[in-house]
Amino acid sequence: MLKIENLHAGVDGTDILKGLNLEVKSGEVHAIMGPNGSGKSTLGHVLAGRPGYNVTAGSATLLGQNLLEMETENRARLGLFLAFQYPVEIPGVSNMEFLKAAVDAQREHRGEPPIDAVTFMKKARETCKIVDLDPAFLKRGVNEGFSGGEKKRNELMQMILLEPRLAILDETDSGLDIDALQVVARGVNAMRSENRAFVMVTHYQRLLDYIEPDHVHVLADGRIVRSGDKSLALELEARGYAWLEEEVA
Amino acid sequence: MSQEHIDRAINREYAAGFVSAIDSDTLAPGLDEEVIQFISQKKGEPDWLLEWRLEAYRGFRQMEEPKWAHVHYPPIDLNAVSYYSSPRSMKDGPKSLDEVDPQLLETYAKLGIPLHEQEMLAGVAVDAVFDSVSVATTFRGKLAEAGVIFCPISEAVHSHPELVRKYLGSVVPRKDNYYAALNSAVFSDGSFVYIPRGVRCPMELSTYFRINEARTGQFERTLIIADEGSHVSYLEGCTAPMRDENQLHAAVVELVALDGAQIKYSTVQNWYPGDAQGRGGIYNFVTKRGVAHRDAKISWTQVETGSAVTWKYPSCILRGDNSVGEFYSVALTNNFQQADTGTKMIHLGKNTRSTIISKGISAGDSSNAYRGLVRMSPKATGARNYTQCDSLLIGHRCAAHTFPYIESRNPSAVVEHEATTSKVSDDQLYLCQQRGLDAEKAVSMIVNGFCKEVFKELPMEFAVEAGKLLEVSLEGSVG
Ligand SMILES: Nc1ncnc2c1ncn2[C@@H]1O[C@H](COP(=O)(O)OP(=O)(O)OP(=O)(O)O)[C@@H](O)[C@H]1O
Ligand SMILES: [Mg+2]
Numbered sequence: 001m002l003k004i005e006n007l008h009a010g011v012d013g014t015d016i017l018k019g020l021n022l023e024v025k026s027g028e029v030h031a032i033m034g035p036n037g038s039g040k041s042t043l044g045h046v047l048a049g050r051p052g053y054n055v056t057a058g059s060a061t062l063l064g065q066n067l068l069e070m071e072t073e074n075r076a077r078l079g080l081f082l083a084f085q086y087p088v089e090i091p092g093v094s095n096m097e098f099l100k101a102a103v104d105a106q107r108e109h110r111g112e113p114p115i116d117a118v119t120f121m122k123k124a125r126e127t128c129k130i131v132d133l134d135p136a137f138l139k140r141g142v143n144e145g146f147s148g149g150e151k152k153r154n155e156l157m158q159m160i161l162l163e164p165r166l167a168i169l170d171e172t173d174s175g176l177d178i179d180a181l182q183v184v185a186r187g188v189n190a191m192r193s194e195n196r197a198f199v200m201v202t203h204y205q206r207l208l209d210y211i212e213p214d215h216v217h218v219l220a221d222g223r224i225v226r227s228g229d230k231s232l233a234l235e236l237e238a239r240g241y242a243w244l245e246e247e248v249a
Numbered sequence: 250m251s252q253e254h255i256d257r258a259i260n261r262e263y264a265a266g267f268v269s270a271i272d273s274d275t276l277a278p279g280l281d282e283e284v285i286q287f288i289s290q291k292k293g294e295p296d297w298l299l300e301w302r303l304e305a306y307r308g309f310r311q312m313e314e315p316k317w318a319h320v321h322y323p324p325i326d327l328n329a330v331s332y333y334s335s336p337r338s339m340k341d342g343p344k345s346l347d348e349v350d351p352q353l354l355e356t357y358a359k360l361g362i363p364l365h366e367q368e369m370l371a372g373v374a375v376d377a378v379f380d381s382v383s384v385a386t387t388f389r390g391k392l393a394e395a396g397v398i399f400c401p402i403s404e405a406v407h408s409h410p411e412l413v414r415k416y417l418g419s420v421v422p423r424k425d426n427y428y429a430a431l432n433s434a435v436f437s438d439g440s441f442v443y444i445p446r447g448v449r450c451p452m453e454l455s456t457y458f459r460i461n462e463a464r465t466g467q468f469e470r471t472l473i474i475a476d477e478g479s480h481v482s483y484l485e486g487c488t489a490p491m492r493d494e495n496q497l498h499a500a501v502v503e504l505v506a507l508d509g510a511q512i513k514y515s516t517v518q519n520w521y522p523g524d525a526q527g528r529g530g531i532y533n534f535v536t537k538r539g540v541a542h543r544d545a546k547i548s549w550t551q552v553e554t555g556s557a558v559t560w561k562y563p564s565c566i567l568r569g570d571n572s573v574g575e576f577y578s579v580a581l582t583n584n585f586q587q588a589d590t591g592t593k594m595i596h597l598g599k600n601t602r603s604t605i606i607s608k609g610i611s612a613g614d615s616s617n618a619y620r621g622l623v624r625m626s627p628k629a630t631g632a633r634n635y636t637q638c639d640s641l642l643i644g645h646r647c648a649a650h651t652f653p654y655i656e657s658r659n660p661s662a663v664v665e666h667e668a669t670t671s672k673v674s675d676d677q678l679y680l681c682q683q684r685g686l687d688a689e690k691a692v693s694m695i696v697n698g699f700c701k702e703v704f705k706e707l708p709m710e711f712a713v714e715a716g717k718l719l720e721v722s723l724e725g726s727v728g
Contacts, residue, residue, distance in 0.1 A: 048683050051675060072682040082683055088676040092698030101694055102684035109685065141698070142680075158684060 001026045001197050002047075002166055007058035009046045016042045018222035019058070024166070029188075029198045031208055031233060034219035035241045040201045041085050043219070044168045048082040049075050062166060077109040079165030083155035083172045085201075090142035095154065098142045099124060099161055106162060124161065130190065131156045132183045148175040156187045167191075168199045173207040185210030205237040220245055275334040275465060280327050282306065285434055288333050292403045297414065301423065305433030308424035315427055318589040319618040319650055320558050322495070325532065330497055332435045334465040376401060376440045376456040378469055386440075388452065395451050397481075398443040402470055405441035412443055416474055420503035420538050420566070428499040428534040428560075432468045436501065439469035444479035444510070453708055455484040458500075466497040473503070475510035475545075482513040482708060493529045495557055496521075504539030504547055508569065511546045512539060515707055516563075517715055520555035522722070527585030527614075530557025537561065543569030543598070550706040552715045553580040553590060554722040562620065564593035567601035567632075574603040577703040579715070581696075581722050582615035582647070591621040591652075596629035596662065605636040608700050611647035612723060618650040625662035632662040640670040641699050643692060643723075671699075693720040 002024040009017040016039045024030050034040055046053050047060060049072035060067045067075055090098065104114040128135045131153040143151050152172050159167050172184055188198060188211050200211065208216070208230060216233045218226040218241070226232065226244055236244075276287060285306055289299040314325075376386040376399065392399050398409060405413050423433040440456040458469060475481050485502075498520060506512045514537075523530025533556035539547040549563040565574030576592035594603035603623065611617040623634045640649035655664050673695050681691030697704070697716050704712045 050679055050683075071687075072679065073685050073687050076683050076685040084680070084683075088674070088680050090677050090680070090695060090698065091671070092701055093694055094698070097694070097698075098681075098684075101686055101690065102681075105687070105690065106685040162684065 002060070002062050002199075004047075004060045005058055007043075007046070007060060008056045009042065009053060009058075010056070011042075011053055015056070016222055017046065020219075020223055022217065022224060024197045024199060026165075026197055027192075027194045028214045029192065029200065029211060031213040031216045032199060032201045032219050032224075033203065033216065033233065033236055035245075038219050039222045040219050041170050044082050044170050044199075044201065047075070047168065048072065048080060073105070074109075076162075077106050081159050081162055081164035081167045083152075083159055083167065083169040085170040085174070087143050087146075087151040087155055089144045089146075091144050093142050094139055095142050096121070096124060096138040099138075099158065102158070103161055124157075127157050127160050130160060130183075130187055132180070133157065149177065149180050152176060153180065153183065156184060160187060160191065163191075165195065166197050166199070168201070170201045171203065172200070173202050173204060181207060182210060205233040208233050218244055276331050278329050278331045278464060280330070280332060280435070284332050288435060288437060291333065291335075292406070294406055295410065298406060301418070302434050302436075305423040305430050306435075309427065309430035309434055312424070312427045312430055315560075318560050318620070319616065319652075320560060320587040320589050322532065322558050322587075325495075325497060327431075327497075329464065331465040332468070333437060376454075378438050378440070378456060378458050378467075391451070392454075395448055396445040397448065397450050398441065399454055400441055402439045402441040402472060403437075405472075409441070409443065412474060413441070413472070416472055416503065416505055417470075418503075420505060420540050421501050421536050426536060429501050429536040432470060432499050432501045432536070435466075436468045436470040439471040439500070440473075441471075442473040442481065442483065444475045444481045446476040447478045448476075449479065450481040453482050453484060455486065457486045464494070464496075466499065468498075469500045471500070471502040472505075473512060473514070474505045475507060475512050477507045478509040479507075480511045482515070484515045484517070484708060486517050486519070493524075495523075495530055495532050497532050498534070498556075500535045500537075502535070502537040502563075504537075506539060506541045506545035506547050506572075508542045509544045510542070511548075513548045513550070514539070514563070516549075516551040516553070517707075517718065518551065518553045518555050518559075519718060519722075521557075522555045522586050523557040523584065525584050525613075527557070530586070531555065532557060533559045533561060535559075535561040537563035538566065538593075539564070539574075540566045540568055541572035541574060544571045545569055546573040546575070548573075548575040548577070548706070549592065550575075550577040550703065551579070551590075552703070552707070552718065553578070553588060554718050556588070557586060559586075559588040559590055561590045562592055564595070565603065566595045566597065567603065567629075568597045569601075570598040571600045572598055573601070575706075576603075576605045576607070576621075577706045578607045579610070579700045579703045579719075580608070580617055580619075581610040581719060582612070582617045583722055584613040584615060586613075586615045588616070589618040589620055591619045593622040594624070594634055596623075596625045596632040596634070598629065598632075600631040601629055602632065603634045605634070605638070606702050607636075607638045608703055609638075609640045609649055610643065610696055610699065610719075611640070611649050612643040614646045616648045616650070618652060620652040620654075622654040622656070623664055623666075625657040625659045625664065627658045629659045630661050632659065634662075634664045636664075636666045638666070638668040639699070640668075641696065642670065642672045643696075689720075689723070693723055696723060 004022040007017050007020040032040055055068050100120055125135050133153050216228055217224045285302050421429050424430050444450050504512050520531035541547045547565045567574050574594050580588045580590050582588050607619045609617040609619055619638050625632050638651055651668050678691050
């Protein structure tokens, strides 16, 4: 589904990703861990097409299509979803309006008519329940005045409604209380399917107790330096990253 | 998002920019007493009105063009402007729509304003003003049943001279300011409304102003009188063809809300704004003011997206005790447009209240200024004002300015002012695009959200229109 080869990328001429390789197959869940500043968020933004990020070498394809040449919105329409580590606010635009506009834009791209407002309202309310947000949040401005945890749940709500093929969750578990962590896990587990893949960036092995990953990778200094199964996460939890960085050096 | 994206999202075609091939009698350019006599004669005006015009003109000649507004444009040669243009077919004064030149009807149909009553929005009566004359006023019969008078002002001069004479210039004096004096001297047509005591006007009233002829100015004059305890909602719309030269529009609107009356005046101003390089467009220099007597309420709502230069301050004189003034404004400037707009709330009576909500949106290389005056006079005991003034910037070449003036001479009066400036940020656009929205849709959604408080004040049909208009006006602003 997602294939990244020798990816070099950065911002303003600085190299952040330095030859990254990763393959994610349909139906899989991958966890990416790694020290602060190693390039985990950068990877998500480069794949999603955030303006200002330049790719200097390598390739990335999603469902066989060259991601790196597509407009940001077309990558989303192809099925790429990025849950942001730091979600931004859009004051005045209601969550509901935003969600419907996004869903309709993706439907339009697939040649489908806009979703009927009543049906969508019902769906949105159900989704609120899954992510444990009061339906009143649908009327509030996008992320406007939301707490850190509420923003993360709102990201999850967007993911559930947009039904992406590949979801990249950038520290969606950070800053969440234990209950919320289970909410995230429930949301992701409910969406796991043969046709969908997840890449979860996290600092905590705890999340992986709830969402069992097929693969765990360590990203350090812009490269995947170690890959393994779930046990790698436990090892990292016990030993930190220093031993790995030494090994690589 | 890059500037180039922004530019693309904000610049779209101006849909009302066509010229109708209509034979017109257009006065040669130039301004002097003979021109004024000509206009007055054309309309068969009584002597007092001609004298009134000439007095305004004498005043005008002593006045200087105001320079304090935050707008810049080359000097306007008033002698290069024609002060009267009328479709030739209107010469014999068609008695009904069937006699009106089909070309004229087609022009309005193309603008989305069918003048045949059966095709119109059921609840809206329209006065259509084309260059210097009113070509049709619909639903007059139905309105007359309620005692409502809605007709061209040139006609009201004959049919209701006592009302016109009493109120014309009573709110905006003839020599109030440079452009108001010019208008008083040369005004051609506009709408007249009278709502009798205690009557709730049974439908929305609206006037649609269209400039068609080249090198002409439009100087319309609107007078609305709401007698005691009456209610009326009035809407004004404006468009003009795309031309490389600038055209002048200097209107005067006077509102009189007698005791307990309510007037809601909404404007969707979409005069041609000029092209992406800043060539052409309308100079919109307008004086709008209302007087609210005891317990009366005047509410101005404006959505300003057009014109190359806008200079406009719809104001309320809160004369009577407990009277209320409101001003809700969305002003959007793009490319090289300049707007200096706002309001004046003059609190004279006790317990008078006013609310000002202003939303300025600047994109491209444009400049957008809010200028507002809140004056609490010594007698305005217990008066209150709340002002909220928000600016939204799109891209990094545009500018927003806020000039609030507060004069309080009554210690019991309360004046609150809040102001914010925000930007449509790259991160917001990125979020929207990551969810599958294109940049244009994203910007228009963000801007619409920003304007929500004002749009909800517009009559329903027009709130939708206003949203669409913003979308069109924003095209090419995102990059
Ligand atoms: N816009 C930018 N301009 C300059 N440097 C940047 C920019 N964005 C990221 N960087 C740098 O790139 C490096 C990788 O950042 P990134 O956000 O990808 O790290 P991360 O692995 O997600 O870290 P964390 O675990 O703290 O979230 C950091 O050193 C960061 O400072
Ligand atoms: Mg990060």
